[in-house]
Amino acid sequence: MTTGPDRSIEDLIALMARLPGLGPRSARRAVLHxxxxxxxxxxxxxxxxxxxARSVRDCVxxxxxxxxxxxxxxxxxRRATGLICVVEDVGDLWAMERSGAFGGRYxxxxxxxxxxxxxxxxxxxxxxxxxxxxxDGVTEVILALNATxxxxxxxxxxxxxxxxRVTVSxxxxxxxxxxxxxxxxxxxxxxxxxxxxxx
Amino acid sequence: xRLAVTHLALSHFRSHRRxxxxxxxxxxxxxxxxxxxxxxxxxxxxLLSPGRGLRRAATADLARRPDAIGWRVxxxxxxxxxSHRIELRAEPGSPRTQTVDGDPAPQAALGRLAxxxxxxxxxxxxxxxxxxxxxxxxxxATLSFFPGHGDAALAxxxxxxxxxxxxxxxxxDARWFDVLESRMADAGADIIAARRTALDRLATAQxxxxxxxxxxxxxxxxxxxxxLPDTADALRDAxxxxxxxxMAAGRSRIGPHRSDLAATxxxxxxxxxxxxxxxxxxLLLSLVLANARALAEDxxxxxxxxxxxxxAHLDAARxxxxxxxxxxLGAQAFLTGTDATLFADLGDRAQHLTVTEDGGESRVQAAxx
Numbered sequence: 001m002t003t004g005p006d007r008s009i010e011d012l013i014a015l016m017a018r019l020p021g022l023g024p025r026s027a028r029r030a031v032l033h034x035x036x037x038x039x040x041x042x043x044x045x046x047x048x049x050x051x052x053a054r055s056v057r058d059c060v061x062x063x064x065x066x067x068x069x070x071x072x073x074x075x076x077x078r079r080a081t082g083l084i085c086v087v088e089d090v091g092d093l094w095a096m097e098r099s100g101a102f103g104g105r106y107x108x109x110x111x112x113x114x115x116x117x118x119x120x121x122x123x124x125x126x127x128x129x130x131x132x133x134x135x136d137g138v139t140e141v142i143l144a145l146n147a148t149x150x151x152x153x154x155x156x157x158x159x160x161x162x163x164x165r166v167t168v169s170x171x172x173x174x175x176x177x178x179x180x181x182x183x184x185x186x187x188x189x190x191x192x193x194x195x196x197x198x199x
Numbered sequence: 200x201r202l203a204v205t206h207l208a209l210s211h212f213r214s215h216r217r218x219x220x221x222x223x224x225x226x227x228x229x230x231x232x233x234x235x236x237x238x239x240x241x242x243x244x245x246l247l248s249p250g251r252g253l254r255r256a257a258t259a260d261l262a263r264r265p266d267a268i269g270w271r272v273x274x275x276x277x278x279x280x281x282s283h284r285i286e287l288r289a290e291p292g293s294p295r296t297q298t299v300d301g302d303p304a305p306q307a308a309l310g311r312l313a314x315x316x317x318x319x320x321x322x323x324x325x326x327x328x329x330x331x332x333x334x335x336x337x338x339x340a341t342l343s344f345f346p347g348h349g350d351a352a353l354a355x356x357x358x359x360x361x362x363x364x365x366x367x368x369x370x371x372d373a374r375w376f377d378v379l380e381s382r383m384a385d386a387g388a389d390i391i392a393a394r395r396t397a398l399d400r401l402a403t404a405q406x407x408x409x410x411x412x413x414x415x416x417x418x419x420x421x422x423x424x425x426x427l428p429d430t431a432d433a434l435r436d437a438x439x440x441x442x443x444x445x446m447a448a449g450r451s452r453i454g455p456h457r458s459d460l461a462a463t464x465x466x467x468x469x470x471x472x473x474x475x476x477x478x479x480x481x482l483l484l485s486l487v488l489a490n491a492r493a494l495a496e497d498x499x500x501x502x503x504x505x506x507x508x509x510x511a512h513l514d515a516a517r518x519x520x521x522x523x524x525x526x527x528l529g530a531q532a533f534l535t536g537t538d539a540t541l542f543a544d545l546g547d548r549a550q551h552l553t554v555t556e557d558g559g560e561s562r563v564q565a566a567x568x
Contacts, residue, residue: 113375115364121372149357149382156378185305 063108065090080104082139112150133166143170202500203531206275211263213239214561226532228542231554236561237535241505243272248315249306249349258295279500310346316487317505326471326479333460340490341397348393355386359451366446384435390455404493411520412485414465422457480512501530510541519544
């Protein structure tokens with residue numbers, strides 16, 4: 001006969017195992033580690049999680065996650081209001097922010113247009129994006145969507161929607177920085193050729 | 200210059216718990232009783248080209264029962280530009296993945312390496328039954344010439360399914376329709392052009408060819424709701440104009456997904472559907488051989504041919520002619536049948552394998568040929 005952890009600890013492990021990157025085994029290790037450092041880690045973690053769980057919501061302007069009505073990016077006066085970068089989800093927004101390449105504001109779609117999955121323009125907040133463009137003196141909308149079929153369909157839809165009202169651009173596709181041509185697939189090399197520019 | 204599977208290993212694939220074949224590029228004869236697992240072997244080879252293989256099976260159905268622990272097919276493929284290792288595998292509940300020389304690769308990459316054509320008993324009624332089978336036959340031939348055809352077909356299908364959903368849900372967002380129709384039109388125009396070129400190549404390859412099989416004249420038949428527009432722009436306009444009617448019908452009625460293929464027995468001028476069963480089979484074989492000759496000319500190597508239960512339906516003279524033509528082409532053809540004597544004419548021009556079944560498990564062995 002074997003005796004495992006208590007029921008509530010088992011429940012905690014089962015919940016942890018549903019996190020991305022964790023499986024049952026690593027969830028078990030993580031919970032064990034938390035319980036060994038109850039005071040320094042587990043208590044503050046539980047408190048922080050409770051706080052965020054109570055207050056987290058989508059930014060009413062851009063769809064980013066925030067604990068206020070508007071996110072820190074939308075309320076930052078130093079960021080350009082005339083530039084909006086459209087991304088599929090918050091993870092993409094964080095990737096853009098890590099790069100430090102963009103000083104404007106965002107629109108987070110929360111998915112891509114897909115009739116089969118019942119995701120329409122309203123679900124992606126596109127009417128809200130059109131309002132912002134009309135209201136905030138936006139000069140350029142940059143589409144930073146994934147190069148998938150659904151991503152491209154969505155990009156096409158948005159550029160159609162905003163045509164004639166604002167400049168719409170998309171990220172370049174091609175050779176990654178530090179990349180070697182020999183390792184690129186045919187589609188990427190083709191895209192890089194089409195997007196070549198004078199130096 | 201050749202295209203051949205030189206090593207094939209199956210693990211928990213259909214009836215094969217474990218099988219490993221060493222092949223030398225000659226045609227491969229596989230015989231054994233019904234249900235022994237012969238077709239399962241050729242099905243594994245068919246998966247080396249893009250798509251769902253010669254049975255169009257779902258990934259989960261390829262796993263050996265009752266174990267259902269997933270499956271794996273590994274092959275070494277000799278191609279005109281060198282030898283490549285292809286590995287396909289699926290874990291239970293997960294989609295199939297593939298690697299080429301150890302690196303993950305999309306299915307389209309397989310199409311550039313392995314050109315595979317097949318003929319199965321399920322295709323016996325191809326000229327009589329619905330247009331779906333004929334379109335698939337045409338698309339398989341087209342894919343053998345243009346590996347990019349598979350991507351165009353997937354892109355078209357995805358956009359069309361989204362459009363059909365909008366039609367059924369009676370969504371009236373014109374912009375959404377515009378975007379999907381534009382994707383359908385771009386992919387659709389590529390599909391139409393590639394199919395036409397493939398038919399031309401097949402016609403040229405049949406002209407004056409030294410073959411014992413009757414030539415077939417192929418023609419694309421327009422969909423019942425009207426002729427197919429020629430260009431992407433015209434197809435886009437036609438789709439937009441058909442929107443209201445399509446909404447009433449609940450599906451897309453215009454496009455290459457509704458084309459059909461018609462075949463005529465050239466020498467007699469009769470419709471393939473009116474020919475005898477044996478003649479229909481001969482016409483199909485004739486087309487597959489013409490396709491193989493055209494590819495040999497284009498690429499310098501004939502495709503791999505999978506001829507499942509083909510020999511039994513031919514008279515002795517045509518059977519001998521088929522073997523001679525395969526050997527003259529230098530194609531690695533996999534031929535299955537229940538009776539070893541059907542393949543006696545091939546002698547040591549081919550490798551001979553027997554497949555038997557014991558307790559629900561297939562066994563493959565070399566036979567003396």
